[in-house]
Amino acid sequence: MKRHNQENKKNTILMSTLNIKDRFNIELPADLITATSRRQVPNACFSFVKPKKTAKPTMLHVSPEMLSALGLTTKDAESDAFLKVFTGNEVLPNTNPYAMCYGGHQFGNWAGQLGDGRAINLAEVEHKGKTWALQLKGAGETPYSRTADGLAVLRSSIREYLCSEAMYHLGVPTTRALSLALSGDQVLRDIMYNGNPDFEKGAIVCRVAPSFLRFGSYEIFAARKDMGTLRTLVDYTLKQHYPHLGEPSKDTYLQFFKEIGEKSLDMVMHWQRVGFVHGVMNTDNMSILGLTIDYGPYGWLEGYDHGWTPNTTDSGQKRYRYGTQPEVVLWNLFQLAKALYPLIEETEALELILKNFRDKLGKARLVMMKSKLGLVETDKKDAQLVDELETVLQRSETDMTLFFRNLGNFKKKEAADGVSVIADAFYSPREITGKLEDAWKDWFLKYRERLKKEIPNDDDRKIAMNTVNPKYVLRNYMAQLAIDAADKGDYSVIEELFILLKQPYEEQKDAEKWFAKRPEWARNKVGCSMLSCSS
Known part of the structure; x- marks a missing residue:
């Protein structure tokens, strides 16, 4: 009993450091059932759920930048309380973790209810005028897990942790990552979906964003004709994330939709600029803040190929290939427009916003490509x-x-x-x-x-081009090298890449080995070319 009280005291200290300002799970309607049994969850934006306790958690890496952004220190990150909270083994006092309810179109088809099947939101933190939602990925079952176990493995967790932080330093709008940890558990996965599952090391990533709301968060209520919850969620989103638009009204909803389109266009043009291919651009993976969200089977172009996709599930249709990403954003916006229509009831106004988006695509891409060529x-x-x-x-x-x-x-x-x-x-x-x-x-x-x-001389043009054309990106083979080493207990490659990718536009003399084409051995190696959605 005494030890339990000491642990609670440590968590209380961490709690006092973190400025908890929960809003989502206080202001929005909750699932009335508290069990984690898989089910349809009507009339609710989320379900309360506790993370799963793990066998023997080990913290592998923590992002110093995100620690600071949350108001934490390196000393905090080294504490036992930090380890337990960010592996799901302890819950911060006076908080109520939850999984979000949403639907989505997957590969062009309506999939119905999806939700956070392997993600659990711990709390919302406010620091220096910014609000951050803390979410554990791989922390256990939720009502939205369907037939899965709600867990994640080390390989996919390393990829998400490294890539989200790398994207931030590339200047791409993205969710962030705070920590990467081993759970100490073994997780069964069929990496190639070929009927040969095997056990892998379980892992947990704490990812961070102002919000994890996505297009599918609104689609689910429109599909269910639950206009009350839809309006409640949209009004909440305006209040918390688009307050400059003013009080809710039809005009405000239209402006809200327009700004989501603008943010999404900016995001996908950054993807095109650095050669990033998301791989799973389903509407449940489209952030309403224009952030890159859900790092699954992503990849960077090796050979410059508009037809390339990193996703084995998409290898036939190639719906989400590099060259179609801007058009897919438009298609996804059309689905969001349909979801918001019941609150607006003005088809022409929505269609005009979508038309303007389409008109901007070509112009935005030309501007982006000209910047890569040094043309002003x-x-x-x-x-x-x-x-x-x-x-x-x-x-x-x-x-x-x-x-x-x-x-x-x-x-x-x-x-x-x-x-x-x-x-x-x-x-x-x-x-x-x-x-x-x-x-x-x-x-x-x-x-x-x-x-x-052009007016600039060659040297000035090169300087300008080097600010938009990165020297270092997280190629799949690089991530795989970190994964292979980590599987053997060597986490130094994670640290090496983490440091490297914090300065992707800089000349780093000691890192020239990473400025090279994909090695031939990686051309067809699992994890180095195409990947599955298996986590």
């Missing part, structure tokens, strides 16, 4: 120059990251053909002969002429 001035042939580049890029396997980063070294006043400047980006340099070589030389001639219209 306006020229009527810029779109053609970009189109011709993308055509020749895809005629041979050309590494996206290396190509654009090295392109900054091109000199507009030199007589070189330009191919030698970016030659390291080719996976098969011997293929660049004949008509293909001529096509590359022709493009560089046009690029040189276009650069002559």
Whole structure:
């Protein structure tokens, strides 16, 4: 009893450090049933649920930036209380963890109720004027787990932890990650969905965001014709996350939808800029704050290929391939528009917002591509120059990251053909002969002429290009190396990549080994090319 009181006291100290300001599970309707049995949950935005206690938790890594953002210190992170709270083994005093209810369209089809099947929200924290929701992924069963166990494994947890923080430092709107821990339990998973399951190390990530609300959070109530809960949730969202729009009204709801579209467009253009492919752009994975959410079978382009998807589940349809991501955002916004329509009842106004979004897609992409090419001035042939580049890029396997980063070294006043400047980006340099070589030389001639219209000199242009073309991204093979090492108890690669990816645009002399094409051994290796949704 005395030890239990001491543990509660430690958690109370941590509680006093964290400025808990729960709103979601106080202001919104809750599931009336408290059991974790799988079921449909009507008329509720969430279900109260406690995380599962684990066998022997071990903290592997903590993000110093997110510690600070929450008002915590390194000393806090080293405490037993921190370990227990952020592995789900203790609940912060005066808090009520919960799993959120939502639905979604998956691969173009309505899937009905989905919800937080392996995520449990611990609390909301306010610090320095910002509110953060703390969510454990892999912390056990919820009413939304369906046939799954609500747990996560080390490989997917490492990928989410590293990628969410890497994306932040790339300047991509994203959820964040606070901590990565082993649960000490073994979790059964069929990684390739081929009927050969095996046990893997269980793990838990604490991910953090201002909100984990997604398009599907609103779709579920519209689908159920539960207009009361839909209105309650939308009004809550306006109050907490879009207060500048004013009091709820039809005009406010329209403006709300418009801003979600603008934020989503900004997000997907950043994806295109750095070569990130989400892999599972279902409406339940679309944040209403325009954040990258749910790091499952994602990947970065190795060869510049508009048709590439990292998701084995999507390998046939390729719905979520790199080249279609902006259009998929539009399709998902259309589904959100249908969900919000009962509150607005103005088809033309919603259609106009969607039309404007479509009109902006091409313009936004051209602006983004011009920034990657170091082009600032306006020229009527810029779109053609970009189109011709993308055509020749895809005629041979050309590494996206290396190509654009090295392109900054091109000199507009030199007589070189330009191919030698970016030659390291080719996976098969011997293929660049004949008509293909001529096509590359022709493009560089046009690029040189276009650069002559730019005011900045070569050095200034390179500096500008290097701020939008990263040198380091979390390629799948890099994440897999961290996973393979961690499986053997070596967590140093996690730390190495975490540090590396905090400065993705900088020249890091001691990290040049990571500025390289995907090694051939990783081309078809599980986890290094395509991945499943298995976690």
